[in-house]
Structures are given as C-alpha cells and as structure tokens.
Amino acid sequence: MAKILITSGPTRQYLDPVRYLTNASSGRMGAALAQAALDLGHQVVVVSGPVGVTYPAAAEVIDVLTTQEMLEVAHREFQQCDGAIGAAAPCDYQPQQVETEKISKTGKPLQLNLVETPDVVATLGERKRSDQWVVGFALETQDRHFRAIVKLEKKHCDLMVSNGPEAIDSAENQVDLIDAEGQLLEQISGSKLDVARGILKVIDARLIR
C-alpha cells in the first residue's frame, strides 16, 4: 500500500487584510480522492486550502492559506510519500504589493499588478525521486486536450486529469485521463466519488503496482 499526498481546495492571495483573490474550488474532488484512496487501503495526507467540505477522518489533514504555504507544506510532506495528486486549485496570481491596511475606496478605478505564484504540482513534478509519481489536474475552458498535454509535460506529471469548468462546486465530474505520453487513457464521468475511484484504479494499476 502507498502513502499518497493530495492537495485540495483553493488558496487565497490577499490584497489587504480583507480582500483576496482566489479560485472557485470546493475541495469536494480532493475529499472524494482521499476517500477512494483510503478505501483501497492507502495512507492519505491532505494539504488543503480553506474549504467547507469535511475530509475523511482517517486522512491526515494539514490546513494552509496561501499558494506559497501549500507549496512548502506539500513539498515537505511529499518526501515521505510515494506519490502526489494535485487536486487543489491554488490561486496562481498574487498582488505584487500587499497592503497592511484596508485599501480605502476613492470612487476611482484601482489598478492591481499581479504576478504568478509558484506552481505547486510543477514543483513536485520537477523534484520527484525516480520512485515517486505525480498526478496533475488541468481545468481548462478551451482546447482542453491540447492544454492538458502541455501542462503534463511542463509539470513532469505521470498522469493528467483534464476537466472543465462544469466541475467547479458541482457534485458531479467528467474527466479525461491522459498518460505521460499524452495518450487518452480513459474518460470517466459520474459523482465525484465515482470519478475518484476511477482515477485511483488507474493510479493503482499503472503507478503503484
């Protein structure tokens, strides 16, 4: 049996003490993956941004807030894991400058300069040992297959799960599984738990055994 790291939920990048930029992500897919992995007898560590969902009691859950925190905790925990599934939707832009006091409204437009945050899955993919594996998620609104393959290569993933915006905040999901060579392996749809079981089955067969 394997020890699996699952990143889940959104992260937040604050502009000031009250306003922040984030991604729509409920953590439901991460919770479903944790349940599916536990059901197969694996050990699970979830690194999660702020969510309303409850993770399975048998999973170890570590809460984080920002993308940088998610990266640091995931990278640290990954050392003791056999593989990682990046189901989180980390906020990928952050304000160049974070204000310590609440920005006051002036009636005028506000120009916000954003820079990219570090990529959590790409970092795990780059740094993985030869005995470790990384499964990424790609959520795209257009050119899904092409963009998922580009991300797969760029992030050094062993498997990529491609889904669309319908997945967000939904109880259902519909995904394509793409292997390290960019080949479409399988299409899975159903409840997020059904989809999670399908993904874990492929991980079990191709990456763990």
Next chain:
Amino acid sequence: MAKILITSGPTRQYLDPVRYLTNASSGRMGAALAQAALDLGHQVVVVSGPVGVTYPAAAEVIDVLTTQEMLEVAHREFQQCDGAIGAAAPCDYQPQQVETEKISKTGKPLQLNLVETPDVVATLGERKRSDQWVVGFALETQDRHFRAIVKLEKKHCDLMVSNGPEAIDSAENQVDLIDAEGQLLEQISGSKLDVARGILKVIDARLIR
C-alpha cells in the same frame, strides 16, 4: 414585531470562469443576527453570498453570488421590510473586463483594472422610506471611529456597527455601536451571538419601538 432584512457573507467578482476577487467573510455574524432577531419574535429575510454557515431554519434565505445581485435582491426585499442590517461584506471592486475563457498564464505580470461595485447599504440608506431604518457595519483596520462615522453619514444609516479585522472568520466579535449623530452608544464584546443580541436590543429600543 418587525420584518428585518439581513445581508450576510461575501460576494464574488469573477475575472474569468475560475478566478475571482472576494472579501473574507464567513456569514457567522449574519447568522447570529438572524438568530437574535428571530428570538425577539421578528421575521427575518437573509440575502447571503456563498458561505459555509447554516442560517436558522426559521429565516427566509435568498442566495446571491455577485454584489450587483445582492443589491438587486436586497433592494427588492427591502420594500416589504421595516428595516435592514447590512452585515454582508460585498466585494467592493470588480474587474473592468470579465474574460469568458480562463486567462492563460504567460509567465509575465498581469495588470488588472478594477472599478468599484455599487454600495448595497448606501443604496438601501438612500432609498429608505421615512418609516424604514438601516443599520450598517463598518470594518476598518485604522481610524475606526472616524471612518465609521463617515460611512454612517455617507450611507444614511440610523446606526453603525464598527468592528475590526479580528472579527473575520472568528467566533467572537467586539463592536462599537454609533448612533445617527455619530455618538458612541455602546461597546459590546463576546461571542457573535452575544454581540448580535446586544445589537438587536439597541435596534429594538431605538428603531423598532
């Protein structure tokens, strides 16, 4: 007994189909106010952004997503109410342009032009009938009392609740109640339900009876 409109929780302003700007707000203060008002025998309508909290079953709850939606629903419901409490933290900036497809990362900074959203409480305050009242919330990180008074006047509120960033996502709160003349009426601290009961007591004594 009165019919009270309570706005609660955050709203979201999307940049594209997955990323959005929002305010840190759990909806707990709104839920506590709804409970306190119901306990005094009032009727309650909650207009709420996306939250994890559960509102009292006896309250009518209307879900909204954006600030514009909150404004429209709150304004419509307010017609049938005696007063409104603006406990929501509506997102007060929105992107000048909303992309229909997910913005792709390029490795370069992203400049975001934000404009102010309409002010929900100020709109209710401006349009209230002479027999209606509006209670606002001001969350400030500095010059709390001064800024709360400025907001009180600008938003035509009958009462202003001033609190600090410690209130966010917390089970506790500490507030100053300021009357329409800018005078500090009371300081209340404790659990959010204790604070809500204190606020409703003042509303009952000064605005309803």
